[in-house]
Each structure stands twice: as structure tokens, then as C-alpha cells.
Amino acid sequence: xxxxxxxxxxxxxxxxxxxxxxxxxxxxxxxxxxxxxxxxxxxxxxxxxxxxxxxxxxxxxxxxxxxxxxxxxxxxxxxxxxxxxxxxxxxxxxxxxxxxxxxxxxxxxxxxxxxxxxxxxxxxxxxxxxxxxxxxxxxxxxxxxxxxxxxxxxxxxxxxxxxxxxxxxxxxxxxxxxxxxxxxxxxxxxxxxxxxxxxxxxxxxxxxxxxxxxxxxxxxxxxxxxxxxxxxxxxxxxxxxxxxxxxxxxxxxxxxxxxxxxxxxxxxxxxxxxxxxxxxxxxxxxxxxxxxxxxxxxxxxxxxxxxxxxxxxxxxxxxxxxxxxxxxxxxxxxxxxxxxxxxxxxxxxxxxxxxxxxxxxxxxxxxxxxxxxxxxxxxxxxxxxxxxxxxxxxxxxxxxxxxxxxxxxxxxxxxxxxxxxxxxxxxxxxxxxxxxxxxxxxxxxxxxxxxxxxxxxxxxxxxxxxxxxxxxxxxxxxxxxxxxxxxxxxxxxxxxxxxxxxxxxxxxxxxxxxxxxxxxxxxxxxxxx
Amino acid sequence: xxxxxxxxxxxxxxxxxxxxxxxxxxxxxxxxxxxxxxxxxxxxxxxxxxxxxxxxxxxxxxxxxxxxxxxxxxxxxxxxxxxxxxxxxxxxxxxxxxxxxxxxxxxxxxxxxxxxxxxxxxxxxxxxxxxxxxxxxxxxxxxxxxxxxxxxxxxxxxxxxxxxxxxxxxxxxxxxxxxxxxxxxxxxxxxxxxxxxxxxxxxxxxxxxxxxxxxxxxxxxxxxxxxxxxxxxxxxxxxxxxxxxxxxxxxxxxxxxxxxxxxxxxxxxxxxxxxxxxxxxxxxxxxxxxxxxxxxxxxxxxxxxxxxxxxxxxxxxxxxxxxxxxxxxxxxxxxxxxxxxxxxxxxxxxxxxxxxxxxxxxxxxxxxxxxxxxxxxxxx
Numbered sequence: 001x002x003x004x005x006x007x008x009x010x011x012x013x014x015x016x017x018x019x020x021x022x023x024x025x026x027x028x029x030x031x032x033x034x035x036x037x038x039x040x041x042x043x044x045x046x047x048x049x050x051x052x053x054x055x056x057x058x059x060x061x062x063x064x065x066x067x068x069x070x071x072x073x074x075x076x077x078x079x080x081x082x083x084x085x086x087x088x089x090x091x092x093x094x095x096x097x098x099x100x101x102x103x104x105x106x107x108x109x110x111x112x113x114x115x116x117x118x119x120x121x122x123x124x125x126x127x128x129x130x131x132x133x134x135x136x137x138x139x140x141x142x143x144x145x146x147x148x149x150x151x152x153x154x155x156x157x158x159x160x161x162x163x164x165x166x167x168x169x170x171x172x173x174x175x176x177x178x179x180x181x182x183x184x185x186x187x188x189x190x191x192x193x194x195x196x197x198x199x200x201x202x203x204x205x206x207x208x209x210x211x212x213x214x215x216x217x218x219x220x221x222x223x224x225x226x227x228x229x230x231x232x233x234x235x236x237x238x239x240x241x242x243x244x245x246x247x248x249x250x251x252x253x254x255x256x257x258x259x260x261x262x263x264x265x266x267x268x269x270x271x272x273x274x275x276x277x278x279x280x281x282x283x284x285x286x287x288x289x290x291x292x293x294x295x296x297x298x299x300x301x302x303x304x305x306x307x308x309x310x311x312x313x314x315x316x317x318x319x320x321x322x323x324x325x326x327x328x329x330x331x332x333x334x335x336x337x338x339x340x341x342x343x344x345x346x347x348x349x350x351x352x353x354x355x356x357x358x359x360x361x362x363x364x365x366x367x368x369x370x371x372x373x374x375x376x377x378x379x380x381x382x383x384x385x386x387x388x389x390x391x392x393x394x395x396x397x398x399x400x401x402x403x404x405x406x407x408x409x410x411x412x413x414x415x416x417x418x419x420x421x422x423x424x425x426x427x428x429x430x431x432x433x434x435x436x437x438x439x440x441x442x443x444x445x446x447x448x449x450x451x452x453x454x455x456x457x458x459x460x461x462x463x464x465x466x467x468x469x470x471x472x473x474x475x476x477x478x479x480x481x482x483x484x485x486x487x488x489x490x491x492x493x494x495x496x497x498x499x500x501x502x503x504x505x506x507x508x509x510x511x512x513x514x515x516x517x518x519x520x521x522x523x524x525x526x527x528x529x
Numbered sequence: 530x531x532x533x534x535x536x537x538x539x540x541x542x543x544x545x546x547x548x549x550x551x552x553x554x555x556x557x558x559x560x561x562x563x564x565x566x567x568x569x570x571x572x573x574x575x576x577x578x579x580x581x582x583x584x585x586x587x588x589x590x591x592x593x594x595x596x597x598x599x600x601x602x603x604x605x606x607x608x609x610x611x612x613x614x615x616x617x618x619x620x621x622x623x624x625x626x627x628x629x630x631x632x633x634x635x636x637x638x639x640x641x642x643x644x645x646x647x648x649x650x651x652x653x654x655x656x657x658x659x660x661x662x663x664x665x666x667x668x669x670x671x672x673x674x675x676x677x678x679x680x681x682x683x684x685x686x687x688x689x690x691x692x693x694x695x696x697x698x699x700x701x702x703x704x705x706x707x708x709x710x711x712x713x714x715x716x717x718x719x720x721x722x723x724x725x726x727x728x729x730x731x732x733x734x735x736x737x738x739x740x741x742x743x744x745x746x747x748x749x750x751x752x753x754x755x756x757x758x759x760x761x762x763x764x765x766x767x768x769x770x771x772x773x774x775x776x777x778x779x780x781x782x783x784x785x786x787x788x789x790x791x792x793x794x795x796x797x798x799x800x801x802x803x804x805x806x807x808x809x810x811x812x813x814x815x816x817x818x819x820x821x822x823x824x825x826x827x828x829x830x831x832x833x834x835x836x837x838x839x840x841x842x843x844x845x846x847x848x849x850x851x852x853x854x855x856x857x858x859x860x861x862x863x864x865x866x867x868x869x870x871x872x873x874x875x876x877x878x879x880x881x882x883x884x885x886x887x888x889x890x891x892x893x894x895x896x897x898x899x900x901x902x903x904x905x906x907x908x909x
Contacts, residue, residue: 083770098768100761111758112769116751128752288893295896329893 006074008033008213009054009182014068016049016060023049024237027068031182036204036214038224038245041234042257042312042489047217050234051184054215055092056085072182089181091174093188095314096291097166101159106141108158109173115140144176147210149203150196164196171203182213187314189218201227219312219525221250233257251518258489258521270513271497273302279481280449285332287316287323294319295505297332301449301483306475308496308513309485311524316505317485318359321451325349325356327364336449350383355447357438359454359485361431365438368427372419375426375437376411377404380444411440415470432463439470450474453485468495489520503527544884548877549823552840555869556847563850568725570846577842578835579712579733580798584791585815585834586740587784592829593748594780595760596656598819598874601645601781603664603812605788607671608637610802613793614675614702618685622706624714627797634789641667642785646778653763657826664812675804698804708800711736733794740787741831756780760827817841817870820877825884844869 007030014027024046031037041047052059053066056079060066069076072088079085082092099108107114114137116130141154152165152172161169167188174183185204189197197220204214204227216228224231225245233241233256241256280301287294294316301307311317323330326346334341342348349356358364367375380386387404388397408422415436419429426437435455442450452471456464472495475482486492492499493513500510501520504527511519543550560570584602591599612634616626645663652659679685680696690702712730719727747753758766759776767773792811796802819829821844822837845866852862 082768098765100758100765102761103758107754112755112766112771114751114754122750128755129750131746131749132751132754286893286896288889288896293896295899329890331893331897 007031008035008073010069010071011050011054012069012071014050014053014066014070016046016053016066018063022237024053024066027234027237027239029232029239029242031213031215033181033213034208034211035230036208036216036228037230037232038228039215039217039232039234040219040221040224040253040257042487045234045257046237047234048186051092051186051215051217054085055090055184056080056082058082086177087179089179090184091177091180091182092184093167093170093174093186095186097170099158099166099169102157104157105145105152105154105161105165105169105172106137108169109141109144109154109176110137111173113176140176141172144172147175147207148172149206150199164192167192168196168200171200175207180212182215183207184215184217186217187219188216189220189223197223221253221525224253225250251522254521254525255518258517271305272512273305273497276302276304279303279337280483281335282320282324283333283335285320285323285330285334287319287328287330289316289319289322289328292316292319292322293505294323294330294502297502297505297507299500299507299510301481303481304475304479305497306472306482306484306495308492308499309483309502310487310489310492310499310520311502311508313487315502315524317487317502318453319505320502321356321453321483321485322358325354325451327358347383350379350445353445353448354451355379355442355445355449356451357435357442357453357455359457361434361438365441366426366434369425371423371425372412372417372429372437373404373408373422376408376440376444379441380407380446383445386444407444408440411436411443415440416466430459430463432459432467435459435463435467436470439467439474443474446478447480450480450482451485452482454487455484456486456488456491464491471495489517489524493517493520501526546823547880548821548873549836549840552821552844552873556840556843559844559847559851562854563847564854565847565850566725567723568727570843571721571724571727573846574839574842575727575729576712576798577845578838579730579737580795581815581818581838581842582737582834583733583740583794584788584811585819585838586737586744586831587787587791588815588819589744589829589831589834590747590756590787591656591780591784592824592827593753593760594756594777595763595827596649596777596780597826598657598816598824599649599781599784600657600660600664600812600816601642601649601784602788602791602815603660603808604641604645604667605634605638605785606792606808606811607667608634608641608785609789609792610796610804610808611637611671611674612789613704613796613802614679614690614698614804615683617702617704617707618687618690620687620706623710626707627711627793630793631790634793635786638785638789639782642782643778645785646781649781650774650777661812668809671808672805700804702802702804704796704799704801707797709798711794711797730798733798736794744831752776752779813874814841814870817873820873825877825881827881841870841873 009031011027011029014024015022016024027050039047054070058081061080077088079088100111115133117133118130122129138154145152145154148168148171150168152168158166158169171188174180189200192200201223204216208214216224218224228245231241231243231245231248231253232239233253235257278300282297282299285294285297291314297320309317309320319328322328324334326344326349330343332343334343336352341352362368367378377387381388381399387400387407389400390397405422411417412419412422417433417436419433426434429437455467455471459467468491471482471484474480484492484496496513498510499513499520501508501523503524506527508523508526587602587605588599591601609630612630615633616630621629645660648663649656649659676697679698680691685691690699691697692699712733714732717729717731719729721727755766755771755776758771759773763773792808796807818837818841819833820837821841822833822835824833824837848866848869849859849862852865853859
């Protein structure tokens with residue numbers, strides 16, 4: 001077989017930057033027919049971007065393309081859309097399901113590729129009026145399900161299906177494409193039960209035997225070891241390790257994933273708040289936040305500390321602050337300074353002097369088309385009646401423009417917000433400066449407890465340091481307790497006193513911030529679902 | 530266990546069909562009060578079924594494509610009216626006149642449908658209100674054409690339909706030569722025991738039946754499948770390579786063309802065109818009838834259409850009489866039926882929203898239940 005010598009896919013010197021922010025550099029990857037490689041790395045390591053390049057995502061083109069070459073079957077290819085990639089034999093199963101809820105398995109497997117029969121009307125009005133050939137559809141779906149090796153009901157409607165079967169439907173859809181040569185599976189086992197995951201692994205082996213090459217992305221390292229030929233570890237946009245799977249183990253991979261050159265240089269001033277009283281206790285919290293489900297979380301926050309919440313994407317860390325603040329439906333008990341805070345009522349949280357800096361800066365955090373003054377003063381004005389002038393014994397309240405300007409100027413100075421004036425619209429600022437406005441807004445509330453979610457997501461290094469520093473100072477100087485949620489372990493280690501790791505929607509463990517990266521990494525992967 | 534699941538099934542059936550049930554109750558109360566004879570009631574309902582069913586059926590395809598209850602059909606109705614005005618000026622009568630009007634309405638309907646579809650593609654998720662406002666806007670254009678351009682720019686010969694000032698169309702255009710020509714093409718009078726003689730508009734019913742078959746067939750075509758996919762999840766459909774925008778526009782165009790035909794059938798039954806008002810409430814009444822039949826914003830079947838026509842129009846017929854019988858004032862009943870048709874739309878929309886919320890909170894409840902279960906397992 002000549003194909004064993006010639007790789008099916010070669011990615012050479014791939015690099016990608018988003019407006020000057022380099023996210024991938026010098027990536028080299030080869031893949032042969034029937035080979036299974038496991039691609040691992042922390043969130044933000046660049047796995048998804050790399051796969052998007054391979055799959056011809058339009059997003060890559062809109063942001064200026066990529067550097068390097070993608071060579072498929074010995075020929076260089078340039079995919080301008082996923083459809084080109086599909087035509088060339090690449091299939092991808094995404095993390096989010098791409099299924100029509102009211103369609104059956106068969107209809108979804110053959111979505112927009114249904115076999116049809118011609119009829120009189122379609123001869124006149126065009127092919128779209130061909131009738132569907134149901135018998136042929138059934139046959140092809142059965143064949144794809146057989147190839148997959150996992151039995152699923154082909155007549156069941158997707159919305160009635162257990163989540164694992166939805167995943168298998170997606171895989172069967174890729175398998176039903178005759179030209180399929182290379183299949184990308186992006187965290188396919190994240191939603192599967194243990195037994196289903198085993199079935200999937202068996203199915204992967206079966207597909208590989210039939211000559212389909214597979215790129216398998218997962219956080220469950222054990223699976224990689226059991227099914228892959230090679231493991232490719234990415235970190236910070238580069239491939240740090242490319243090694244045969246039988247020559248490594250879970251500990252080693254974990255270390256490669258999280259270990260940084262600067263590792264071990266955690267914040268030196270980790271403080272212990274053993275003696276401090278519990279300011280917030282969370283009991284049996286569940287949150288129904290799509291993609292970030294929280295299950296049965298118990299957590300106590302000590303007065304005056306910075307508590308970090310870390311974990312991989314989709315494990316539920318974002319659900320915790322969003323649930324407590326009432327942005328997503330939640331249940332359980334939250335007690336703040338001895339008083340129970342009702343859930344699903346954002347106003348009550350704010351009245352209890354919580355503040356929240358959302359990870360969804362543009363959606364939840366800012367009034368994009370209003371001035372900085374408004375953005376910063378608005379919550380304080382609404383919730384605490386600050387910056388208002390009262391007339392007629394409080395019947396009429398007017399905005400105190402002067403006080404608003406003063407407070408805005410103060411924060412612009414303190415946080416070094418780069419803007420033309422305090423009247424500039426929030427939309428016009430860069431991501432980092434928008435984030436600073438979000439912080440200023442929360443600071444202006446003078447909260448007792450501040451939730452910060454992904455404070456440095458999508459902002460550059462300089463702004464990152466400033467934001468983290470501002471949070472630390474706010475905590476030290478004003479004695480505000482901070483709960484900081486972040487995907488970046490290093491950032492948590494630098495800023496926090498304790499770090500709680502969320503895995504599978506639950507708290508997997510709480511460690512002091514100066515714990516080793518390996519220990520934290522292990523917790524992150526411990527209950528991954 | 531089995532019993533409870535049966536109970537919940539019955540409950541969920543009752544909840545989902547609460548609007549039709551409410552209307553069955555209203556009708557059951559009003560029919561005896563109205564004092565109408567069974568014969569008259571049956572005759573009225575068969576007439577109105579023939580008159581309205583085609584129009585209401587034209588709503589089904591946009592719902593399938595996820596565009597909700599759509600006032601785009603009002604545009605088709607206007608196209609049908611313009612075609613009928615022209616045909617009646619040309620003095621083409623009877624069935625040939627109707628057929629010509631239908632053919633003539635098609636280009637107008639397609640143009641208006643394209644326009645409406647394009648705009649609705651910019652207002653995804655707000656189709657109902659957007660199409661409602663578009664129908665007002667196009668009503669303005671319609672007035673311009675009918676009130677000022679007909680007779681001045683567009684030649685209108687016959688003074689019977691022209692305003693005395695020389696241009697513009699009269700308030701009422703008589704369709705006497707066309708009146709119920711389709712309904713009576715195949716005359717049939719059924720003698721139902723206990724009810725008496727009921728006149729059946731056979732040909733109209735046949736056409737409606739054909740349209741139903743076409744809709745059933747259409748659902749099985751590639752285009753129908755694409756529309757269902759687009760209706761359920763636009764993003765997924767787009768990822769699968771379906772041209773979402775084009776599919777949505779096609780669904781609106783089909784709806785306006787069918788509504789144009791439907792309006793012509795409607796007006797041949799009435800026997801005259803109320804030039805400035807025929808189309809204005811037709812959208813509202815059709816949507817109300819469909820909702821009364823148990824449809825929701827995202828799901829409607831042919832069964833909903835017929836149940837809706839029967840219930841809504843029974844109420845329409847009996848409510849004024851019942852109102853008059855109770856209060857001695859016939860205006861009360863008249864008020865009541867208009868009030869009810871708007872109320873139905875409001876209630877149905879509110880219920881749709883609450884059902885969506887309920888489904889959402891159920892997910893949360895399931896999460897909480899799973900959590901408790903997990904704990905029990907741990908304990909044991």
C-alpha cells in the first residue's frame with residue numbers, strides 16, 4: 001500500500017493570528033490513512049482554531065486567512081468554506097449538535113443530501129420539487145449506522161433522544177458521506193455515558209480499520225491512550241509534544257498540557273483566610289445554563305479572600321456566577337452574611353450588594369451605544385440611587401451629571417481606560433478597555449462581594465495585567481471579597497488565594513493558589529463529562 | 530405508574546388543545562341561545578367553509594418554514610382583488626373570468642411575496658408583527674393604485690365600477706356575473722335527516738381538497754423537507770447547505786399566490802368586492818380561525834384549518850344572535866365577535882409563550898431531580 005508511505009493529510013508550518021494576536025504558530029501535523037490521533041490541550045491552546053483551518057471555516061477567512069500549507073492526498077488545498085472541505089472528504093462532528101430537533105434520525109443523517117425521485121412537477125419547476133425517496137433514505141441511513149457499529153433507532157425523533165444518541169446521529173451523518181476520508185471528532189464523548197463512550201471508542205477503531213483517518217479531540221486522556229495511535233499536545237498555540245500513545249501516560253500528558261515555562265511562579269502573597277468568617281455559602285446549587293450546566297455545587301467563600309474558580313470549558317464554572325446572579329435558572333440555597341438570597345431574582349442579589357462582571361461583555365456587560373459615563377454610573381444609579389439629585393422630597397429625581405462625570409473621570413484615571421473622553425460610546429473602545437469599563441461599573445457599586453467571570457478573555461497581555469492588578473487592588477484596599485472565574489489557570493494562580501476546580505458541573509476540589517499546576521490539572525480532568 | 534403517565538398525557542392534551550375546547554364550550558352555550566335552526570346553521574357553515582378554507586390553507590406553508598402566523602397573505606388577497614377588478618372591467622364573466630383573474634393575480638402575488646419575503650428575512654423571529662405592518666404599508670400602495678391610478682393610468686372602461694369623478698374605483702364592485710358560479714358548478718343539495726336541505730358547494734370543496742392533497746404532497750418534496758428543516762433550526766439548515774433565505778422567500782411567495790386564489794374564491798362567493806375593506810380584516814380572521822382550530826405559531830395542520838373554520842365561524846354566526854337574545858341589542862353580539870377574534874390571537878400567543886417557558890423550567894426541574902437522585906445513591 002503506497003498510501004502508508006504518503007500521508008493523507010499534512011499541515012505544514014500553520015500559523016494564524018487574529019488582528020496581530022498570534023494564536024497558532026508553526027504547527028506541523030501529519031496523518032495517514034486509518035490513523036487515529038488524539039489532540040489535547042487546555043482551552044485556548046489553539047485546537048479549535050487549528051481544526052477550523054482544516055475544515056475551511058469562513059471565520060478563518062474573515063479574519064485574514066492563515067499561514068502555511070494544508071496538503072491533502074499530496075495536493076495543496078485551500079478550502080473557502082466547510083462545503084469545500086466536505087467535498088474533499090473531511091467530516092467534522094462539532095461539540096454543539098447540528099441536528100434538526102423535529103426530524104428523525106434518518107432525516108438528520110441525510111439532511112440536505114436526501115435521495116429524491118423525479119416527477120412531473122419537478123420537471124417544470126426544478127429539482128427542489130422532487131419527492132423524497134424514503135425507501136432509499138432508510139437504506140442509506142441503515143448502512144451508515146451499520147458502519148458506525150453502534151445501534152441507534154433510525155425512526156426516532158431527535159428531540160426525544162438521549163443526548164448520546166444525538167452524538168451518534170451526527171457521527172452516522174458523517175459516515176453516510178461516501179467521500180469521507182478524514183473525520184474530526186471534537187469532544188464527542190463529553191456528553192456520553194460511560195457505556196456509550198466505550199461503544200464510540202470501539203466504533204472509532206472500526207472506522208480506522210476501514211481506512212478512515214481520525215482526529216480525536218477530548219479531555220478524557222484515558223480514552224486517548226486506549227484508542228489513538230499518536231497523541232499531539234498543544235499549548236499556547238504550538239505543538240509541544242507529538243508522541244506515540246503507547247509511550248506515554250496520563251500524568252505526562254497532563255503535565256505537557258498545563259506546564260508552562262514559567263510554571264511554579266505563582267503569586268507569592270497567597271494569604272490564608274482560615275480564621276475569617278464565611279461571607280457566602282452555596283449549598284446544592286444547580287444551574288441550567290446551556291453548555292455550562294452546574295450540578296450540586298457546595299462552596300463557601302471566606303470574607304476578604306479572592307476565590308478562583310477554574311476548570312475546562314463546558315464543565316460548569318461559568319454557570320456558578322451566572323446562576324447565583326439570576327441570569328440563568330438555578331436552584332439550591334445561597335446564604336450571604338447569614339441571610340438567604342433568593343435565586344432567579346437578579347435585583348435581590350444586587351440589593352444584597354453583589355456585583356457581577358459578566359463574561360459576555362458586549363451582551364450583558366455594556367450599554368454599547370451609550371457613553372462611558374452612562375455605562376459606569378448606570379447600575380449605581382438604578383440600584384443604589386447614587387448620582388441623583390432629589391427634588392420635592394425625592395418625588396422627582398434628576399441625574400447628577402456632574403457627579404457622574406467625576407466618578408467616570410476617576411475610574412478612567414485609575415484603570416487607565418484609553419478613550420477620547422468620558423462621553424465616548426462604549427462600542428468604540430477596544431476589548432481590553434471595554435473590560436475595564438465593566439470593572440469600573442462594578443466598582444462604582446461598592447459591592448461587598450464581586451463576581452468576575454473571565455476577566456481577561458480576548459484582551460491583550462498589557463490590558464490583562466492591568467485588569468488583574470485592578471482586581472487585586474480593589475480586594476486589598478476596599479476589602480471586597482472576589483470570586484473570579486477563569487479558564488486560565490495561570491491567571492488564577494497569580495491572583496487568587498484559593499482555587500476551586502469545577503469538573504463535570506461539580507466542585508472537584510479546592511486547593512491553595514500555590515498548589516502545583518499538575519495537581520490542579522488533575523482535578524480539572526477528574527470528573528470530566 | 531402507567532396510570533399517571535396516562536393522566537399526564539390527557540392533561541397535556543387538554544392543555545395543548547385548550548383554545549379549541551374553549552371555543553367548543555362557547556359555541557355549545559351560544560347555539561341554543563341564538564335560536565337558529567339546524568338547517569340554517571349547517572347551510573351557513575358549509576358556505577363559510579367553502580368561502581374561507583382556501584385562504585386559511587394558504588397560511589400553512591410559511592408556518593412550516595418557521596415564519597409563524599403570517600400576514601403576508603393579506604398581500605396576496607390584495608393581488609387577487611386587483612385582478613378581479615380588472616377582469617370585471619373587461620366583462621369576462623363566470624368561470625373563465627375567475628380563471629383569468631387567478632392567472633392575472635399570480636404576477637402581482639409573486640412580486641408582493643418577494644418583497645415581503647425579503648423584508649421578513651431581515652426581521653427573523655419577528656415575522657408576525659413585521660408582516661402585519663407590511664400589510665398596512667402595501668395597503669397604502671393598493672389605495673394609490675385603486676383610488677388614483679385606476680381610470681387615470683390604468684384604463685378602466687365601465688362607469689359602473691368607476692367613481693363619478695372619472696378615476697378610482699367605487700366602494701363596491703359587483704361580481705354578479707361571477708357570483709357563486711364556482712360553488713354552483715356542480716349543484717348538490719343534500720337532504721340530511723333532522724337538518725333538512727343543505728346546499729353543498731361541490732366544486733369549491735373539490736378545489737380545497739386538491740389544495741390539501743398538494744400541501745400533503747409538498748411536505749414530501751425536497752423543498753418541503755428543506756422548509757421543515759429551516760423552520761425548526763435555521764442555523765443547522767444553513768450548515769447543511771440549505772439556502773435558508775431563499776427557502777423562506779419561496780414559502781412566502783407560495784403563500785401570497787395561494788392567498789390570491791383564495792381571495793378570488795372568497796369574493797366569488799360573496800358576489801361583490803368591498804374595494805377598500807375586503808382584504809383589511811381577512812388576515813386577522815384567517816389567523817384567528819387557524820388558532821381557534823388548535824394551531825400554534827410554529828405548528829399547524831390541515832386538521833386545524835377545518836376545525837378552526839367550523840368553530841370560529843359557528844361562533845361568528847351565533848354570537849350576534851345570542852348576544853341579541855340575551856341583551857336585546859344586536860350590536861353587543863357584533864362587538865363580541867370582533868372582540869373575540871382579537872382575544873383569541875392574544876390568548877393563543879400568550880399560551881404559546883408560557884408553554885415555551887414551561888418547557889424551559891422543566892429542564893431545570895429535571896436537573897434538580899437528577900441531583901437529588903444522585904444524592905440518594907450516594908447515601909445508600
